[in-house]
Amino acid sequence: MTETATPYVADKRIARRSAEDLRAQIPGWGADLDPADRPSYPREQPGIETGARWEFPERQPEKWPRERSVEHAMLPPVFGTSTPPAGVSGAIRKYAYKYSEGRAAHWLLLVAADRVDAWEHHLKSLATMRPDNPVTETGVLSEVRRGGLSSRVGQKRADVNHQWMDPIVVAGPWVLAGLGAVAAVRALRKHGTT
Incomplete structure (x- = not known):
């Protein structure tokens, strides 16, 4: 028995499969059916006050196609729009x-x-x-002022393995952009003088 893929809807009505059928098809299915095996079971009993009060909130207007x-x-009732x-x-x-x-x-x-x-x-x-400003925004100055080398030597830090490539990853694009800008200015000057 295969089901077609449909979007999730909270009140979707589909025929429920029997516990025996699910247990036979999915290894471990139903392991938490016995309330003694569920740590949250006491809170699931009716009459225990949890303090939860939830109703479907008013839907946020969609200002552009999300x-x-x-x-x-x-869409969920509330979503980011920043x-x-x-x-x-x-x-x-x-x-x-x-x-x-x-x-x-x-x-x-x-x-x-x-x-x-x-x-x-x-x-x-x-x-x-x-x-x-890549110098101040990457925190490279704090490496010099705050004991960056002493915090790495003998500390078994995971980032020590890749710290050699960090300057390349951070500064590389800026260096390439600067070289590209210099090349563009030279090309414009050369084109302007001919």
């Missing part, structure tokens, strides 16, 4: 929601969108009068 999980029929998807990173995020949350493609696209978003903001900062 990303929607294919597993759910509707950063609407924009630019290339927003397009990648919207595309990620074409995949199920159970697929690696969904999550890898969201991680890629975060990296693209970071680069978009770095490029925007270069166009302003106050670009990002």
